[in-house]
Amino acid sequence: MRRARxxxxxxxxxxxxEHAAFEKAAAPPPDLARRLERLLFGTQTPRLRCFAAESxxxxxxxxxxxxPLLVEAVxxxxxxxxxxxxxxxxxxxxxDAIRFYDRLRARA
Numbered sequence: 001m002r003r004a005r006x007x008x009x010x011x012x013x014x015x016x017x018e019h020a021a022f023e024k025a026a027a028p029p030p031d032l033a034r035r036l037e038r039l040l041f042g043t044q045t046p047r048l049r050c051f052a053a054e055s056x057x058x059x060x061x062x063x064x065x066x067x068p069l070l071v072e073a074v075x076x077x078x079x080x081x082x083x084x085x086x087x088x089x090x091x092x093x094x095x096d097a098i099r100f101y102d103r104l105r106a107r108a
Contacts, residue, residue, distance in 0.1 A: 001066075001073045004050035006041050009033040012050060023091055049077050071104055 004012060013033045020027050029035070039048045051073045053066045078086045088106050090097035 001051055001053055001069045004040065004052040006037055008050075008052045009036055009040075011052070012036065023094070049074075051077075067100055068104065 010033060013028065013036070016028050016032065036048070036050070040046050040050055051070055053069065055066070074086060088101055090101070092098075
């Protein structure tokens, strides 16, 4: 797990669109990569943080513990920023995500 770079943004945007479709939500705007680049890299004090997982396994990510590693990175970043709260959310019907958060002892 590492901080994302501008070159990672096309790979960040693709799953964002896939996730929106999965959750039956509005698709991200077509210029999402450009918007993210400005918010992530366009200032000394970015409003957003983004992490990237590197893997040689191109067949998928399940079972590689990427999710828990991402959560650990987000929590470490929150602590470094002095934040006392991180919010996770998912749709009530997304039982796989709820099970994932439960395994991590996230509280509703």
